Amino acid sequence: MRIDELKQEIIDYSKEIGIDKIGFASADVFSELRERLRRQQELNYQSGFEKGTIEERTEPARLLPEAQSIISIAIAYPSRIKNQIRSTKEERRGIFARASWGIDYHVVLRDRLEKLSNFIKEKYPDAVNKVMVDTGELSDRAVAERAGIGFSGKNTSIITKEFGSFVYLGELITNLPFIPDDPVTDSCGDCRKCLDACPTGALVQGGQLNAQRCIAFLTQTKDFLPEEFRSKIGNRIYGCDTCQQVCPYNKGVDFHLHPEFEPDPEIAKPKLKPMLRMSNREFKEKFGHLSGAWRGKKPLQRNALLALAHYKDQTAVEEITTVMKEDPRPMIRGTAAWSLGKIGTSEAFDAIRDAMKFEKDEHVLFEMEKGLKFELQP
Known part of the structure; x- marks a missing residue:
């Protein structure tokens, strides 16, 4: 042939x-x-x-x-999700990027x-x-x-x-010598919507990305998130679509060609509070089939805490307080403390002060102190 x-x-x-x-x-x-x-x-x-x-x-x-x-x-x-569901004040939701x-x-x-x-x-x-x-x-x-x-x-x-x-x-x-196809000659021209919309300035210039500042990367890290990015995460649990959403080439684009990629609304936009104390088994059963689960539950739970702080969700104070006091992972306890401070109720600040009496980890204590500083802000 x-x-x-x-x-x-x-x-x-x-x-x-x-x-x-x-x-x-x-x-x-x-x-x-x-x-x-x-x-x-x-x-x-x-x-x-x-x-x-x-x-x-x-x-x-x-x-x-x-x-x-x-x-x-x-x-x-x-x-787009066909059967769209939305956050409510009682049940705030996060979001997985479309690629997950x-x-x-x-x-x-x-x-x-x-x-x-x-x-x-x-x-x-x-x-x-x-x-x-x-x-x-x-x-x-x-x-x-x-x-x-x-x-x-x-x-x-x-x-x-x-x-x-x-x-x-x-x-x-x-090893087969196929005749190559020609590259596409289209381009972005003078458009810079994605550069201007990037929440962290990760797109340094057209076609160059500083991955260390990219939210899609940051949501996958396993340590404390640098403070300058915590308020930029919004309700993102995994990944970021901003630079794709604002792209003119993506206007009106929505293809549902493969059943494997059809999103389950309850998984693509999960309720945040149930994620906080999810066991490994529960995590695997609900999210294990997603590409966004590859780093495990720890970074996603941290992001859920930051999302609740983003919403200033007062209904989550009790749940986050339990996490701050009982979770065995210092990064999660510390992020919970910071998030309580960001939510900013008197109950949240009292919980931080109470937990500080028993906390031994210096990194967690540092985050607790940062959480209490929100009390001093107008």
Whole structure:
């Protein structure tokens, strides 16, 4: 079979198995990306979640020595919840970012890519393939851009013509020499809505992200959240969609093409108070299937405490006080104390003072003192 015929068969098959966009790229070194990553490293803009060395992230042949081509795929996900539910004063809710709605996309995309790989091997038994989704060394966005899936926006997302930036990306490196597709020539032009809307100024300039300031990254950290970001989190439990929500290319974009990604409102927008003392088993049963659960319950519970502080939810004072006094984790106790201070009722301040008599951890005591400082503010 000729390689161009195989390419068309792969494109046709991809539609049958639920891949929304597919593109083909060369496996050449990503030279421009390599320089950008080095610059990110120099500026300490990396998140620390990146896998592999800069060389492994930009040289496909280091991952598959026979590499000649990379197949990039994109699958669209919803931007709106069909059966919308809202917070009430009695039951405040948090929000998971859209990319964490439904079943973990790593599982879904890997399934699609494995099917694609098997299809290629059936047609071409000498094919050698390597599948990657997000957690691999290669930059999904750089591959997708080269393969013509979309262009790289100023918000650092791949923006497609059909689905905006609400797409998951994955790739398959292969030893087959497919003819590459042309990159997309669209661009953001003079638009800077995402840069202006970013709550923490993480988008330093068009296409450059300081991950250390990005809320999507910060919601996944496991330590005390730096104080300058606590009021910026809002009601976010995991991730942040602001730079996508304001993007003109995403206006009116909402695709419900895959049942796996359909959000359950009670999970995508969970009640905050029940999250605070959730056991590991309860957490796994309710949230374990989400991509947003990969860091465990600790950062999400911390974010739930900050969200209740954001709402100044007086109905949560008793629950947060119990957490402050009884939770075995210092970071959670300390965040609870800060949140009580932010809520700012006399009952909350009294609870902090009472707990300080028994608290031994210096970090928690420091947070308790910070919580009490809110009492002095007008």
